[in-house]
Amino acid sequence: MEGKQERHQTKSIRCIVKLGGAAITCKNELEKINKESLDIVSSQLRQAMISGRSPPTTGPGMDWSKRHGESEVFCIEDDFGEDAFADSSRFVVVHGAGSFGHFQASKSGVHKGGLGQPLVKAGFVATRISVTSLNLEIVRALAREGIPSVGMSPFTCGWSTSERNIASADLSMVAKAIDSGFIPVLHGDAVLDELQGCSILSGDVIIRHLAAQLKPEYVVFLTDVLGVYDRPPVEPTAVLLQEIAVREDGSWDVVKPVLQNMTKVETTVAAHDTTGGMMTKITEAAMIARLGIDVYIVKAATSYSLRALNGELRGNIPDDWYGTVIRLVS
Amino acid sequence: MEGKQERHQTKSIRCIVKLGGAAITCKNELEKINKESLDIVSSQLRQAMISGRSPPTTGPGMDWSKRHGESEVFCIEDDFGEDAFADSSRFVVVHGAGSFGHFQASKSGVHKGGLGQPLVKAGFVATRISVTSLNLEIVRALAREGIPSVGMSPFTCGWSTSERNIASADLSMVAKAIDSGFIPVLHGDAVLDELQGCSILSGDVIIRHLAAQLKPEYVVFLTDVLGVYDRPPVEPTAVLLQEIAVREDGSWDVVKPVLQNMTKVETTVAAHDTTGGMMTKITEAAMIARLGIDVYIVKAATSYSLRALNGELRGNIPDDWYGTVIRLVS
Known part of the structure; x- marks a missing residue:
């Protein structure tokens, strides 16, 4: 474990990016992604991650799935000659919820806690389904650009709050993912709360915590x-x-x-x-x-x-x- | 922490269920869910979880999202009078990949490791997108039945392997989710491997580990x-x-x-x-x-x-x- 700790300290994070909910979703339409904006954001992230390296050609996509009948990216083995993201890509992405999750959370009062109430528990489940589906689509959009993105839900990572402030936030998996060459993609999430049972952990609070722990060179908030x-x-x-x-x-x-x-x-x-x-x-x-x-x-x-x-x-x-x-x- | 440990020991898990990939997906068609089977499986899980309790009426769904234009479940607050899953529902669900993930994993050789190779890294990303999208759909199907399901990816939970055997598997979040009244839904996943860089952790290995640690009363493998x-x-x-x-x-x-x-x-x-x-x-x-x-x-x-x-x-x-x-x- 000591060896790993050392690695985290020597290799620094370049940038933490917040994709604001308003920038990547259609604010006033339930669960609608602003696809045009998300595609440009993904492309810009790709350019930024490989900046300083040549040649900055478009690499092969990493979403080989068949979902939504969208651009099916086939994997041609010859395309994978070099890893454009090998060195300069130490980014972490965090996104907000926008028109995902907010309806479910506010309707049920997840932010106020009280998991013993069936409505709150149902709202917790519904909120997580909504925000993780957005997370999956953002990971897909980044992967289509060839960015080695991996979704990481704060709830699953063991992040929890105590009256809405972060009580525990295990960064070891985020750090391991970065060290293995991946771009972690976190998001605002419904989490367990030590005092009130459950709570909403916002993307902004996640960013603040990650910045304090990972000490990136700079933080970018993308808004509308x-x-x-x-x-x-x-x-x-x-x-x-x-x-x-x-x-x-x-x-x-x-x-x-x-x-x-x-x-x-x-x-x-x-x-x-x-x-x-x-x-x-x-x-x-x-x-x-x-x-x-x-x-x-x-x-x-x-x-x-x-x-x-x-x-x-x-x-x-x-x-x-x-x-x-x-x-x-x- | 000691208090929590105690709670885990006193409240036992009733059942760990494996949803076999062949039972819930169409084996020979890339990324296709066997919706008919999954819906019956979800309904049976609901019945099993509330068995011994009355009245076993169908409760309100917990998927309030608008995705896929499917049955939009609206949340009517009056429906949430009692929590049918309060006591008797200590289940854990694990699912296989079926026609999700296998293509991506085998095409790139994720199971053989070597994250330094761009093809393997891309395959890792593509595999995770595929299996997490299946996980989301299973969580949705369970939530539509009113089961308080929460998706938990082994990669994100910090599970890792050492030459394909489990090297670390933090069960604390799974245990906390159960103690909070949720049904964790895990899945076969691409994970980091201490020796070969990455690997595939199968649903069956997850089940064996969970069974040994959580000591359920019984384990059910659902197959085709x-x-x-x-x-x-x-x-x-x-x-x-x-x-x-x-x-x-x-x-x-x-x-x-x-x-x-x-x-x-x-x-x-x-x-x-x-x-x-x-x-x-x-x-x-x-x-x-x-x-x-x-x-x-x-x-x-x-x-x-x-x-x-x-x-x-x-x-x-x-x-x-x-x-x-x-x-x-x-």
Whole structure:
């Protein structure tokens, strides 16, 4: 076991990516995948994973199944000459639920616990069926691009909560999968809760935990808007926050653009957040950034997301890039 | 942790069921589920799990998803008045792959290991996509019957092999799921192998390990033929072996019917098994039976399988029951 521990410490994770539920599913339609977006996201992930290597040709797909009558990828043995993902691909993917799972979870109150109630137990089962079916489709989409993806449900991995905070999260299988050259694909899930019986473990909490444990070089959140705004982005006067500086104590400031109405004092009002979850998002991202890990919040399936995934933003942020960068300043 | 350990010891598992790949999929058609058989199997499992309780009405389904345009089960909160599965349902389900996964695994040689080879790695990914998609459909079928099923992939649970034998198998999540009132649904899977990189962990090996650790009252193998025969069942002179007595040293005899050509000396010829896998099947079952656990091998979706699942065979075997019983004699 000591040998394995060592390996985890020497080989670092390059990137943890969150595929936001809103970016890969159709928000307002029950259990519908945004296939167009997911296909572009998968293709960009592939490009990012093999960046720096040549030749970046499209490799053979890894979904050899016959499901849904879709593009049946046949395995031609000669295609498997080299492993494009051998070295540079240490990514972890986490996705949200979007229009999968939320209906089942909220209808039954899984997040509030109480497995002794038949409705809650039924909701737990229904939620897991829904989110694991989304997970399977995302693993398929990545595999069609030749990404060696393996689905890993947090519930099955033994992750559990205690009043919704992570109580136990065994990362050993995630680490072993990465060390064996695979891309783990985790997701928001219904899990057991030590105090209330069951709970919902969100993709964002998973990301925060993985980032703290695996210390990736950077974290990318793929969303359905350009980044984080100072108010709900549907409002015409909403301003995109392009750069947020986080200090080691966790406090933060918007450094680009320069805003008049926003000071760091607002970091304390997350409980009364009326800005469309903006404060919550920044607070979550700031908790990662204070570990010294850059966080990029960017619109999925755009040229901006590809550049973020490639790691192009680690130095200066180009003027022609749009999104939100949240990083530590000393 | 000690408290939990205690709970596992006091509450016993009633039954481990193997859904044979041949019984729930169409063997000769890639990735096709035998829906008719699976639906009857699910219904019989439901009946067996709530047997001894009243009223055994059909409860509300637990698959609230919209997938495949199939029977959309709506959740009506009033339906969830009592939990029919509260006490008597301590079952574990394990299924084989049938026409799922085998093509992907054999085409790439996953069972022989060598994850450094791109073809093997791709085969590993493709195999897992295929077997987890079957797992999801089985979990769905059980949930539609109101069975609180949760899919648990051995790979994700951290099960691994060492030259195809189980090297590590963390049962804690399986035990926790059972203690929380769920029915874990495991499956044959592609897993990491300590020596050869990767391997295939078969459903039968999983069953043997689970039986040894969880000590169920009985184990049922659901197959596509009546039971174990003295030669391939397609041969017209094949005789159904109805009762096999196992001694504590693992040796065994067919005690019903009385056969002339079969003696216990044949237990040593498993390596040259030319009887359609019969010897292998008996040897596997005998390893479970010598722990004092009755094993029933029976045709799925028949009145015989329902009686086996119900536990009706634990005393005398009725004359009007057909199948193979393998049990310990002192």
